[in-house]
Amino acid sequence: MSQPPTRRAVLTGLAAMTVAAAVAPALASPVYAASGQPLPLAPLRIPRLDLGVEQQPDEKVRWLADARIGMFIHWGVYAGPARGEWYMENAAVTPENYRKYVTDATGEQFTASAYDPADWVRLAQDMGAKYTVLTARHHDGFALWPSAHPNAWHAGQAPLQRDFIGRYVTAVRAAGLKVGLYYSPLSWRYPGYYDVRGTNCLKNAWGYTTDPAHKENARIMKNEVYQQVKELVTQYGKIDDLWWDGGWLGQQGSDADAAFFWEPGKYRDSANEWPVDAGYGDTDPATGKPLGLTGLVRKHQPDIVTTLRSGWIGDFASEEGSSVPTGPIRTGRVAEKCFTIGGAWGYKAGAPVMSFGTAMNILVNAWVRNMTCLVNVGPDRTGAVPADQQSLARRIGSFLTTCGDAVYGTRGGPWNPVDGQYGYTYKDRTVYVHLLPAYSGTSFTTPSVGDARVTRVHDVASGADLPYSVDGSGKVTVTGIDRTRIPEDSVVGVTLDRTVQPADIAAGRTATADSEESGKGNTAAKAVDGSTATRWCAADGSTGHWLTVDLGAATSLTGVRIAWEKDATNYRYKVEGSSDNSTWTMLADRTDTTSAGQTQTAVFSASVRYVRVTVTGLPAGAWASVRSLEVYDRPFAAL
Secondary structure (H helix, E strand, C coil), rough: CCCCCHHHCCCCCCCCCEEECCCCCCCCCCCCCCCCCCEECCCCCCCCECCCCCCCCCHHHHHHHHHHHHEECCCCHCCCCCECCCCHHCCCCCCHHHCCCCEEEEEEECCCCCCHHHHHHHHHHHHHCCCCEEEECCCCCCCCCCCCCCEECCCCCCCCCCCCHHHHHHHHHHCCCEEEEEEECCCCCHHHCCCCCCCCCCCCCCCCCCCCCCHHHHHHHHHHHHHHHHHHHHHCCCCCCCECCCCCCCEEECCCHHHHHCCCCCCCCCCCCCCCCCCCCCCCCCCCCEHHHHHHEEECCCCCCCCCCCCCCCCCCCEECCCCCCCCCCCCEEEEEEEEEECCCCCCCCCCCCCCCHHHHHHHHCCCCCCCEEEEEECCCCCCCCCCHHHHHHHHHHHHHHHHHHCCCCCCCCCEEEEECCCEEEEECCCEEECCCCCCCCEEEEEEEECCEEEEEEEECCCEECCCCCCCCCCEEEECCCCCCCCCEEEEEECCCCCCCCCCCCCCEEEEEEEHHHHHHHHHHHCCCCCCCEEEECCCCCCCCEEEEEEEEEEEEEEEEEECCCCCCCCCEEEECCCCCCCCCEEEECCCCCCCCCCEEEEEEEEEEEEEEEEEECCCCCEEEEEEEECCCCCECCC
């Protein structure tokens, strides 16, 4: 974990938001919001390709988005001196002297005498966590498991002679939680880390200076990384989350800037200046090519999700540190907020523990912005989590026991939060209003709920119904809210007569096309399978190819949303409808569009059974190819 939280540029680029609303048969009561603004339609997450590897599809990252809270565990040799995980660098402790915190019997020895991962797991469960992430190796280069690399420093050596990772993985998996491992490729033990070419040594705490021998030293460090990553992904069964950190070189620039050295993508370059010895790396069984870090990890853990801090783009975004999230919802992505409650990431004696109010402020402001939270604890040198950290973790768990319906499995929205005041989460038919301490009063008015009808409003903590009214524009005013029971987050549930988000009625329906790239599996059915990671593609690059979906019966429609294969590409098209799959009526003409957005919406009103999209124009090098064709029978507003 970084020492100053500001060392990373926070990745908060935001996808554009489309909005939608619903029309349904009028019901007797309660009030029907006939003229309200549509509810927002959740933006699509479309996997991106980087360094030869595509991000995991939604179905493989959904567990992380649903979890909403996990427990981070920073534990290693730095717990001995008890001055935080960056102590070795902060105090310029040489590798030789730093080893003494393992070998020498002093009051600062890393003994692990109380190590019992089952205790950690119980604490994670008490906190309400759905996954855990343990620092398998931090920047000091100490590995918490026996490693076969000849230059490795690890827990299998005397005097510990233990495998902490093996017991940890077993305990977490036995509890039904997802298993995460943190790994830092940088190691302060290697002068070559600061001087990978041996020609320009970067500033460092130990006084290393430029030395041609550092290039080979850096190569040995890289060899060790490949060997250890291979051990972690092959020796311990299924690993759900690999939390990379420290991919930068010399603690300067970005992780991506260092990709030339680590080779974090699918393959390594056989001409790379720092080749990985065959015994430490791995190869692609299909091509025989040497695998890069992500290629290696995906070969053995095909379902794993990873952070971006190896230099590869990563499967989810990360925002680090104790700052309170602000601004709009993090849309079109899976995002994680990580912070520590103990004053430092690793154990720091005497450091004050974060207050419950401060922790909740970070958590709630993250949840309403569609972020999962990874909350860190730092066990001491024996392996015990300090009592005050345990107490705060359990208090968070108590809140989640009471109000977990408004957190687990939800998404941030459907409306953007107001900084410092309130925000929203939603799931199925219920919108949850989260009122923060700075919001005053016992009443609240929501934005318009669109065409939906309110069927119930309740206090989530007590389960008691709350009085409410709905005006002609669909805004819901709730009164009598108890702000005293949980002032850190007073949660109100507003349940509708239909799902908050409009449903894609084309999902799973029969789709046909005039041309398919069937040899690659890019058939028409892939455009309506609910995944943006698959696609329909025509068999050639000609225009005029079409894709049709059969809705099964004539249906009153409000429009479509199309996700094309490529971003920044001008696909021109038309949308038509038919009742008999023979006679077609124009629903939306985009034959002259200049838009290059990957996601396109077309709003119309029609009653048809079949919807057809025909590609009428393509730029050079692009083929007719649709990742997702969604059809809606509820109104939505297009940007």
